[in-house]
Amino acid sequence: MTTKLSALQSWVDQAASHTQPDAIHWCTGTDTEYREMIKTMVSDGTLTALNEKHYPNCYLHRSDPNDVARVEHLTFVCTEKEEDAGPNNHWMQPEAAHARVDALFDGCMQGRTMYVIPYCMGPIDSPYSRCGVEITDSLYVVVNMKLMTRMGDKALQRIEDEGTFVKGLHSTGDLDPERRLIMHFPHELTIKSIGSGYGGNALLGKKCHALRIASYQARQEGWLAEHMLIVGLESPEGETHYLACAFPSACGKTNLAMLIPPESLPGWKIRTLGDDIAWLHLDDDGQLRAINPESGYFGVVPGTNEKTNKNAYDMIMHDTIFTNVAITADNDPWWEGKTDGTPAIDWQGRVFDAAKGKAAHPNSRFTVAASNNPSYSSFADAPEGVVISAIVFGGRRKELAPLVYEAKNWEHGVLIGAGVASETTAANIGEVGVVRRDPMAMQPFCGYNFADYWAHWLSFAERAEKLPKIFHVNWFRQSSDGEFLWPGFGENLRVLRWIIDRCENRVDANETPIGFLPHPEDIDTSDLDISPAAMQTLTSIDRDQWRAEMESVGEYLESYGDRLPEALRKQQRSIAAALA
Numbered sequence: 001m002t003t004k005l006s007a008l009q010s011w012v013d014q015a016a017s018h019t020q021p022d023a024i025h026w027c028t029g030t031d032t033e034y035r036e037m038i039k040t041m042v043s044d045g046t047l048t049a050l051n052e053k054h055y056p057n058c059y060l061h062r063s064d065p066n067d068v069a070r071v072e073h074l075t076f077v078c079t080e081k082e083e084d085a086g087p088n089n090h091w092m093q094p095e096a097a098h099a100r101v102d103a104l105f106d107g108c109m110q111g112r113t114m115y116v117i118p119y120c121m122g123p124i125d126s127p128y129s130r131c132g133v134e135i136t137d138s139l140y141v142v143v144n145m146k147l148m149t150r151m152g153d154k155a156l157q158r159i160e161d162e163g164t165f166v167k168g169l170h171s172t173g174d175l176d177p178e179r180r181l182i183m184h185f186p187h188e189l190t191i192k193s194i195g196s197g198y199g200g201n202a203l204l205g206k207k208c209h210a211l212r213i214a215s216y217q218a219r220q221e222g223w224l225a226e227h228m229l230i231v232g233l234e235s236p237e238g239e240t241h242y243l244a245c246a247f248p249s250a251c252g253k254t255n256l257a258m259l260i261p262p263e264s265l266p267g268w269k270i271r272t273l274g275d276d277i278a279w280l281h282l283d284d285d286g287q288l289r290a291i292n293p294e295s296g297y298f299g300v301v302p303g304t305n306e307k308t309n310k311n312a313y314d315m316i317m318h319d320t321i322f323t324n325v326a327i328t329a330d331n332d333p334w335w336e337g338k339t340d341g342t343p344a345i346d347w348q349g350r351v352f353d354a355a356k357g358k359a360a361h362p363n364s365r366f367t368v369a370a371s372n373n374p375s376y377s378s379f380a381d382a383p384e385g386v387v388i389s390a391i392v393f394g395g396r397r398k399e400l401a402p403l404v405y406e407a408k409n410w411e412h413g414v415l416i417g418a419g420v421a422s423e424t425t426a427a428n429i430g431e432v433g434v435v436r437r438d439p440m441a442m443q444p445f446c447g448y449n450f451a452d453y454w455a456h457w458l459s460f461a462e463r464a465e466k467l468p469k470i471f472h473v474n475w476f477r478q479s480s481d482g483e484f485l486w487p488g489f490g491e492n493l494r495v496l497r498w499i500i501d502r503c504e505n506r507v508d509a510n511e512t513p514i515g516f517l518p519h520p521e522d523i524d525t526s527d528l529d530i531s532p533a534a535m536q537t538l539t540s541i542d543r544d545q546w547r548a549e550m551e552s553v554g555e556y557l558e559s560y561g562d563r564l565p566e567a568l569r570k571q572q573r574s575i576a577a578a579l580a
């Protein structure tokens, strides 16, 4: 097959002469194509079929043990001027970057097939969607892209009509981390990734396109590409609100997006629109609307069970690709936190031996179509998206951050987002459990200088008619003896309810220098085993700790130098002064 779009055809021809594949396959995106690809991978050992009775149409893939997470230190944003990429990114000059990565692509697809995947991020007929084409030599990537994006003929048609698309060239190369690079060229709407077959390094529609390149595009075009879940909450009275929540990787976005109301809150209905990425646009009425550019989930498996996330647990019992989980003697997938079965073979394919480490890799993942989700919202396919009532930031913090607080206004909310900090997780190669700043949960994903990004966020105050309120939550606060103070999971609805009540001006709050905190009695804790003292800790601030925090936020912001928007500096100073 070919395309009538000459820009696409010549890019594919050029990639083919550069990487020299034996064959080229244009992906049509049909279910038949998917099934045939799965069959090929089962016969060559790329996938293992799991127990067909317990897990129909489920497969296990084991990635190279050196290739199990994102690699921020090998991920580059390549702009002419280093300051345009900003201190938040690793930078390389574009010409030098192309030369370096192109040398690795030379002849790398010899003996392999090149797959051309046209895809659309967002509903095919949405004006807010954007398209891309990924070229890859990995069939595993193709089937993941089929589950995660709207890919194939319809996307190609839109690309041919529009004439523009993001170019993503990917090869697994030789999987040597020394020859692994993930390069972004925002001005060229181009991504080049080599040396990894795993997750966000390889499924280029996700982090590379829908966040790094899209955030750059969004700034030019006046919208936002964010690391946010989108969830709809319908109260027993039939009132619906949509929230967009930004938490760092592996901090529970999927769980919150698929929340099951606890028995103590009957009548609430929770519907998932997205679990990882939101594109936010101002509509003609000046309200912020969100679409989820993805159509599937690439979620962390460990910890998923009937109690923590029954929807996810049920969702991944069929038509799912697992990566790096363990298996039982019955050939069922197994992971830490699964309440039945025992691991026989670990994620590396070895007989399980607890002395050698965990059975499933802590960053093992499921890939599954969003439509498998029992709480899937049909609005995820709505071209116009949904109006967002509240934006919620959050992180994983043992100390300091209260359960929930509300920004005083949009500018203050942007400061709260810019100051987000969280403990690092296994989603990236590197140390786990270290607190680092992760503004808007976008530290690994913003395709340009954070200072310019914050200025862009601030600009919405002038351009919008009605903006969502901004909140910050922390589900992970611990007591001095290391116990979680808040039960989390489904019980988080109690906090979301307060957020909605604040959006509707139905509940009073306690004004503090860091924002509005709930009166403890306004968070319903009936049926919860939580002491008044714990609630007091969760709904108050320690001024000494917050003084130190605001000083640290100030130092962090100043590291962006002259480009830092004055409005943020002012917000930080006024809060620091109020705490003094």
Ligand code: OXD
Pocket (backbone or CB within 6 Å): 070, 199, 200, 248, 249, 250, 276, 298, 427, 428
């Ligand atoms: C993800 C991540 O995979 O944020 O979603 O790392």
Ligand code: MN
Pocket (backbone or CB within 6 Å): 227, 248, 249, 250, 276
């Ligand atoms: Mn993510």
